Amino acid sequence: MFNRPRMHRSRPPLPGSASRRTVLWPFVISLTVVLMVSAVKQEDFKTCAQSGFCTRNRAYAELASGTPDWESPFRLDPTSLQLEDGVLTGDLIHAPTSSSSSAESGGALNAGYTIEVHLLDSDAVRVRMNERDPKRRRYDGLQKSVLVKPLVSSTQYDQLGRDEDGLFTINYGSRRQNSARIRFAPFQIEFLADGVSTLVLNEGGLLKIEAAQVWSDVADTRTRTPMERRLEQGMWSERFKDIIDTKPRGPESFGLDITFPDIEDVYGIPEHASSLSLKTTRGPGAQYNEPYRLYNLDVFEYEIDSPMALYGSIPFMLGHSKDKTAGVFWMNAAETWIDIEKIESTSGSSRRTTRTHWYSEAGVLDLFVFLGPTHRDIFKQYSSLVGTTALPQSFSIGYHQCRWNYISQKDVIEVDAGFETHEIPYDVLWLDIEHTNGKRYFTWDPKQFPDPFDMQLHLANKGRKMVTIIDPHIKMDRGYHISKEATDKSLFVMNNHLKPFDGWCWPGSSQWIDFENPRAKDWWASQFSYDRYKGSTNTLFTWNDMNEPSVFTGPEITLPKDAMHYNRVEHRSIHNIYGAMFHAATAQGLSTRNETLQRPFVLSRAFFAGSQRYGSVWTGDNKASWEHFEVAAPMLLTIGLAGLPFSGADVGGFFGDPEPELLTRWYQAGAFYPFFRAHAHLDSKRREPWLFGEPYTSQIRAAIRTRYSLLPFWYTLFQEASMDGVPIIRPMFFEFPSDEATYRMEDQFMVGEALLVKPVTTAGATQSEVYFAGNEKWFEFYDGQVKQGPGVQSVSSPAYKIPVYQRAGTIVPKRETPRRSSKEMENDPFTLVVALDSKGEAYGRLYLDDGESYEYSRGDYILREFKVQGSVLTSRSLNRQESETEWSFIRRYSSLKVERIVFQGLSEPVSRVVIDGRPTVVESWHDVAGKQHVVIVSRANLSIGQDWSVSLS
Numbered sequence: 005m006f007n008r009p010r011m012h013r014s015r016p017p018l019p020g021s022a023s024r025r026t027v028l029w030p031f032v033i034s035l036t037v038v039l040m041v042s043a044v045k046q047e048d049f050k051t052c053a054q055s056g057f058c059t060r061n062r063a064y065a066e067l068a069s070g071t072p073d074w075e076s077p078f079r080l081d082p083t084s085l086q087l088e089d090g091v092l093t094g095d096l097i098h099a100p101t102s103s104s105s106s107a108e109s110g111g112a113l114n115a116g117y118t119i120e121v122h123l124l125d126s127d128a129v130r131v132r133m134n135e136r137d138p139k140r141r142r143y144d145g146l147q148k149s150v151l152v153k154p155l156v157s158s159t160q161y162d163q164l165g166r167d168e169d170g171l172f173t174i175n176y177g178s179r180r181q182n183s184a185r186i187r188f189a190p191f192q193i194e195f196l197a198d199g200v201s202t203l204v205l206n207e208g209g210l211l212k213i214e215a216a217q218v219w220s221d222v223a224d225t226r227t228r229t230p231m232e233r234r235l236e237q238g239m240w241s242e243r244f245k246d247i248i249d250t251k252p253r254g255p256e257s258f259g260l261d262i263t264f265p266d267i268e269d270v271y272g273i274p275e276h277a278s279s280l281s282l283k284t285t286r287g288p289g290a291q292y293n294e295p296y297r298l299y300n301l302d303v304f305e306y307e308i309d310s311p312m313a314l315y316g317s318i319p320f321m322l323g324h325s326k327d328k329t330a331g332v333f334w335m336n337a338a339e340t341w342i343d344i345e346k347i348e349s350t351s352g353s354s355r356r357t358t359r360t361h362w363y364s365e366a367g368v369l370d371l372f373v374f375l376g377p378t379h380r381d382i383f384k385q386y387s388s389l390v391g392t393t394a395l396p397q398s399f400s401i402g403y404h405q406c407r408w409n410y411i412s413q414k415d416v417i418e419v420d421a422g423f424e425t426h427e428i429p430y431d432v433l434w435l436d437i438e439h440t441n442g443k444r445y446f447t448w449d450p451k452q453f454p455d456p457f458d459m460q461l462h463l464a465n466k467g468r469k470m471v472t473i474i475d476p477h478i479k480m481d482r483g484y485h486i487s488k489e490a491t492d493k494s495l496f497v498m499n500n501h502l503k504p505f506d507g508w509c510w511p512g513s514s515q516w517i518d519f520e521n522p523r524a525k526d527w528w529a530s531q532f533s534y535d536r537y538k539g540s541t542n543t544l545f546t547w548n549d550m551n552e553p554s555v556f557t558g559p560e561i562t563l564p565k566d567a568m569h570y571n572r573v574e575h576r577s578i579h580n581i582y583g584a585m586f587h588a589a590t591a592q593g594l595s596t597r598n599e600t601l602q603r604p605f606v607l608s609r610a611f612f613a614g615s616q617r618y619g620s621v622w623t624g625d626n627k628a629s630w631e632h633f634e635v636a637a638p639m640l641l642t643i644g645l646a647g648l649p650f651s652g653a654d655v656g657g658f659f660g661d662p663e664p665e666l667l668t669r670w671y672q673a674g675a676f677y678p679f680f681r682a683h684a685h686l687d688s689k690r691r692e693p694w695l696f697g698e699p700y701t702s703q704i705r706a707a708i709r710t711r712y713s714l715l716p717f718w719y720t721l722f723q724e725a726s727m728d729g730v731p732i733i734r735p736m737f738f739e740f741p742s743d744e745a746t747y748r749m750e751d752q753f754m755v756g757e758a759l760l761v762k763p764v765t766t767a768g769a770t771q772s773e774v775y776f777a778g779n780e781k782w783f784e785f786y787d788g789q790v791k792q793g794p795g796v797q798s799v800s801s802p803a804y805k806i807p808v809y810q811r812a813g814t815i816v817p818k819r820e821t822p823r824r825s826s827k828e829m830e831n832d833p834f835t836l837v838v839a840l841d842s843k844g845e846a847y848g849r850l851y852l853d854d855g856e857s858y859e860y861s862r863g864d865y866i867l868r869e870f871k872v873q874g875s876v877l878t879s880r881s882l883n884r885q886e887s888e889t890e891w892s893f894i895r896r897y898s899s900l901k902v903e904r905i906v907f908q909g910l911s912e913p914v915s916r917v918v919i920d921g922r923p924t925v926v927e928s929w930h931d932v933a934g935k936q937h938v939v940i941v942s943r944a945n946l947s948i949g950q951d952w953s954v955s956l957s
């Protein structure tokens with residue numbers, strides 16, 4: 005049995021400014037203790053009413069809905085339109101009509117705006133609006149960090165010009181299947197897919213662009229009505245608690261409504277602890293009072309079922325219905341709120357229309373519209389802009405063991421030994437902040453971790469890795485090399501007086517690296533070289549935490565919005581991408597620290613659109629409760645739908661102590677999260693998988709071993725996601741897009757297209773209701789029992805397993821021998837589990853490479869397609885087969901074998917199996933209900949690198 009090490013309680017965080025530190029000390033400790041035990045402190049975070057621009061934009065929407073015959077005051081000047089090389093430009097004029105005139109707010113609106121509509125080669129359309137002659141230049145530098153490559157204009161479009169209704173139409177796409185129909189007055193753009201209205205901009209007339217300017221520019225002394233006061237709230241400065249946002253640029257927010265006609269369900273815009281299909285925030289019977297908020301924040305023990313902002317933000321939304329799908333990416337990294345309303349359809353459809361209203365505090369209006377036509381096409385289109393998930397190091401899809409904190413080298417060795425003793429596989433052991441020398445990242449506590457090389461070697465000998473935490477707050481200490489160098493090179497974020505900003509975080513008084521500064525990224529990346537990060541080895545990887553960034557003394561526990569970055573960029577404009585820039589710089593550091601490029605592994609808490617290019621994310625500080633466990637599935641599905649598939653939730657719950665049943669159920673579900681890590685708070689009891697005794701140890705072991713047996717399947721899914729941006733775990737509707745019963749289903753999900761997983765999230769439950777979609781069979785993962793879709797069926801879910809089913813028509817590659825780590829499975833043979841559909845067919849793939857380098861991009865990989873048709877299973881290469889390197893890789897791996905093949909769902913008994921011309925002895929059986937015959941080939945001995953066939957008769 006594992007010996008519990010003595011608890012080491014680290015000094016808690018110290019909110020309070022450096023100068024007040026001594027005085028505040030006792031208060032601070034008690035505040036922190038409260039923080040450690042209580043639930044989310046709502047009052048630490050703004051509501052819409054406490055945010056000026058949120059109030060102003062919501063008030064504008066209220067004014068619109070309360071004004072009969074409301075019309076948007078924006079008009080497009082017909083004489084200004086020009087379409088050249090796929091880009092339409094024109095002048096937008098703000099000319100209030102009588103219905104909207106009271107929306108004039110203190111002269112804070114500009115009269116002239118520009119609009120650009122870019123038709124792109126990916127069939128996406130980019131729409132940009134900006135002030136024509138701004139008094140203050142708006143931030144417009146996001147694309148350098150968000151977009152993967154320069155955009156290419158489409159050549160495939162026809163300009164139809166103005167029709168008799170005065171609408172200006174452009175048809176675009178290879179078949180000219182899409183149209184953008186522009187109305188001049190009031191201004192509106194309607195997007196149609198195959199003639200069907202699919203997404204409309206400004207249909208509700210909520211477009212509003214404030215002019216960036218300061219109070220002296222306006223010098224307006226009018227008296228105001230209450231509505232006018234709301235329309236101007238917080239324009240020139242704003243106080244939250246005792247901190248004042250000085251707003252040196254005045255108001256510069258903008259908002260727009262985006263309508264999804266006859267589409268009732270919209271998804272995306274993570275991160276919120278909310279439902280998969282987004283809830284209404286406006287209109288009669290609204291499910292939330294507050295809009296969904298996107299503002300990366302360190303929200304302690306977050307509330308469930310809430311639109312409150314959390315650690316990450318991806319302003320991507322997908323609208324989906326039986327007959328149409330549309331996506332929108334709102335490219336803005338400032339604080340953003342989104343209202344959602346369901347309104348009656350105007351087309352006569354029985355389905356309601358979803359109207360969304362987006363508003364951001366700063367920057368320019370810059371959005372992308374995707375019309376598919378299928379939801380899969382939308383992921384291709386979106387990811388062609390922001391990138392797909394980086395193919396991870398293969399170890400990183402194994403199991404990760406973490407806690408705050410493994411307190412010493414001895415502790416590490418003992419925990420590692422526990423896994424050996426209990427024969428539980430794992431790949432990575434994690435060290436939280438206490439491993440450092442006084443929270444100075446890139447250092448080790450010399451007493452507790454005297455020999456980090458030896459410790460890493462100890463793990464590496466078993467194919468295991470280590471991860472250490474590196475946060476973006478840098479302890480203010482001239483004796484600390486990182487602090488000194490960053491100061492000397494002027495790489496820190498400044499305050500609004502252009503002096504280095506200092507705030508409070510784990511190390512006490514700290515500063516934050518300015519990743520907007522182009523020199524900062526390379527400098528930060530260089531800190532990961534082995535000679536600078538002393539004690540690091542090539543089996544050491546990184547965890548980026550607190551990168552919203554979390555600032556204990558800042559407004560809403562983050563950097564003030566008027567803090568200043570390189571080139572006079574206000575923090576306000578780039579807040580939501582700060583964490584992703586840090587993540588990117590760390591990933592660069594890990595991939596370049598070796599002589600040849602290696603794939604990095606970096607986990608990040610904050611994220612933005614594009615973070616998938618740098619590594620994985622997790623859902624932050626959840627709680628050991630059944631509710632937090634339950635909400636993890638919709639949260640992860642939503643993050644995946646926003647293009648970031650490599651995500652997980654702390655298994656077991658971060659805060660508190662899970663009862664063993666909850667912990668076990670969480671492991672069983674967590675084994676099907678793309679990122680699978682157990683983690684626990686400093687004050688929680690130890691909970692390594694064997695500490696609760698039987699039957700829990702065996703049940704947790706079985707869950708982790710299931711994960712390991714499926715690693716070939718997971719790795720293949722990651723490769724697919726890295727090519728076309730599809731999520732890895734998928735909502736049911738993703739696989740069954742025309743089945744309306746799945747549109748709000750979030751308590752079960754698909755892993756790829758083959759496996760259905762239903763977490764058991766109720767204490768004591770041993771029976772579960774599972775929805776079997778489609779008209780085909782589903783095969784129970786562990787015993788092959790058959791269920792026939794469609795419909796809900798009650799299935800048994802005893803304590804030792806959760807419902808997992810393989811869909812008919814799929815082939816899942818596995819490796820079945822349990823080993824210590826994924827590395828130790830590298831030479832093991834494969835099993836193919838075939839689940840035949842009613843036509844006797846099935847399809848699957850297997851992807852394989854060295855799991856760590858980028859050599860795959862030169863052809864060093866194996867991609868196989870397995871197919872059953874007409875009672876013959878064939879294996880065929882999908883390699884591009886273009887180069888000799890590719891061939892040599894395939895030859896090298898040819899000794900790897902498919903050893904076992906399980907055919908499920910045969911409608912007839914099989915008497916003869918012939919492998920590449922040789923008859924073979926097999927095992928066969930049929931289930932008692934006579935629903936299927938099963939054949940198992942145990943010694944197939946077929947090379948993974950070659951084509952072959954197995955025929956059944």
Ligand code: NOJ
Pocket residue numbers: 407408436437473549550609624625658683684685
């Ligand atoms: C906050 C993170 O969310 C948590 O996972 C971590 O353990 C603590 N910071 C300490 O580093």
